Amino acid sequence: MNNNIAMILLVFALIVIIPTTIVAIVISTVRRNRNKKKELYSGITQGRIDGIQHKGLDCPDIVYVSYNVNGVEYSIKETIKLKSEAIKLGGIPIGQRKTYKLGKISEGDYVTIQYDEANPQNAIITDNDGIINA
Numbered sequence: 637m638n639n640n641i642a643m644i645l646l647v648f649a650l651i652v653i654i655p656t657t658i659v660a661i662v663i664s665t666v667r668r669n670r671n672k673k674k675e676l677y678s679g680i681t682q683g684r685i686d687g688i689q690h691k692g693l694d695c696p697d698i699v700y701v702s703y704n705v706n707g708v709e710y711s712i713k714e715t716i717k718l719k720s721e722a723i724k725l726g727g728i729p730i731g732q733r734k735t736y737k738l739g740k741i742s743e744g745d746y747v748t749i750q751y752d753e754a755n756p757q758n759a760i761i762t763d764n765d766g767i768i769n770a
Contacts, residue, residue: 673760677750681705683761685745688716699741699764703749705756712749712759738763 683703690697696715703710716736723731738747738761751759 670760670765673758674750674762677752677758677760679705679751679753679756680762681749681751682746683712683749683759685741685743685747686711687743688741697736699738699747699761701747701749701761703751703759705751708756710751710757710759712761714761714764717764737765 681703683701686700686702688697688699698713699716700711700713703712716738718734719737721733721735722729723733741747747764748762749759750762751757
């Protein structure tokens with residue numbers, strides 16, 4: 637009897653606990669790397685959205701942005717992060733809608749770029765923080 641319980645707990649650990657721990661470690665690492673870039677990249681400029689590539693339901697959307705530093709044009713691309721908004725009927729939540737963390741964006745709009753002053757080709761879109769991809 638005790639042997640069966642031990643086996644069930646071992647299987648549970650292999651199926652649930654270990655993958656959950658791995659995902660939590662990956663998410664933590666990604667978040668830490670992004671925060672480190674935000675601290676290190678002290679240059680700030682505006683970048684123009686050159687395009688948004690919609691990849692479908694199973695793949696994240698990608699935003700292409702160009703920006704200028706000291707007369708040199710650079711470009712970056714990032715997957716667009718999402719945020720959740722509740723859909724309510726009166727005051728009762730009935731679902732949720734995913735929207736871009738950057739808000740309603742389209743080609744030609746401007747976003748804030750943080751870049752490494754020593755190497756301006758290294759940059760991030762400032763407000764595109766999050767772990768849920770579009």
